[in-house]
Amino acid sequence: MAMPPGLNEATSCAYLLMRGIDESHLVLDGATKARLLEGGRRPLADPVHGGRLHRRLPRPRSVLPEVALRLAQWSALASSGIGPRVVETCIAMAERMADRARHGFTVRTGF
Template sequence: MNLRHNALEVLKETSRTFYIPISMLPSGLLESVASAYLCMRAIDEVEDHPELDNSTKAKILHRISLNLQAATENSTLEDFSRDLSQYQEILPDVTLRVGEWAMLAPESIGPRIWDATAAMADRMAYWSETNWQIETESDLDQYTFSVAGAVGLLLSDLWAWHDGTQTNRSHAIGFGRGLQSVNIIRNHREDLRRGVSFIPKGWRMEDMHVYARRNLKLADQYTKSLSAGPALNFCKIPLTLAYGTLDIMALGKEKLTRSDVLALVNQATR
């Protein structure tokens, strides 16, 4: 079984935005970042699943978390997906194959990814149980840390593991929060259709744009502190796309076109 090949194929299908920067990473780091992305995509698909009630979402997320917490160097693919077979008719492939993604990273860093994914799954379960009640800016900060700021922290750990790159962890959280807040703005109408809003009570969309840009400034500082190398090459692409998305939505458009994305990626990789 070629875990790397399988992971890149699934990554290409699920997110071209992240497929491009991940596929450019050097061996070892590529597997680690792909593992982290796909493990978190696996649980994100549960959180966003349109046919599961919130209680069932929380149950599945807690189960995945416990499976990850129980993992050892001797764990098998099946150990990571224990008790998920009863949901195999409804869960997407990327979730059912969480064991493949968990075992993709080198064993010297894999457990850090298991830890981050387990913690995120439990936090997602909490938000599912509360029906994503976001009433204040503090609530929004909690949620964006839960599902994205913590990813920034994990990325910092992966850069340090790979080549000793050191980063400001507060800026790392802002990097994650900034990208997530852009996603919240972009997906707001779709979220409303399923009865969920991640925008605090009393906020206008303009306030959400201010929040996003404030966090993206931290993301700018995070990225500008990086020396030339794989971490910088990776971070520039999603950050450039986030700014591009905010700019076109401020003009009343819904999303970037494919040609917009390609132009921005070319700009980020010069």
């Protein structure tokens, strides 16, 4: 069964955005990650300004996975109808993640 029009794009957009904000935890300290997550709100919400988001990324950028480097591109995937809601949800998650990163919250896996 096929997805309704626009649902595949919205799903891809949400997945890639969430993946992008989550993947940076592998290589960044908490303070840097919090700064990036908080600083991405406007550029992410307005893909025209995606270059601003890219300029906020730490150097060398090669330390970040590609999915994290392309957040502005991912935010443009969803249709204009649902896209803003998908991006707002991702921004809300990024803000919560920034707060956790700032306070040194970690998740332990593998008992």
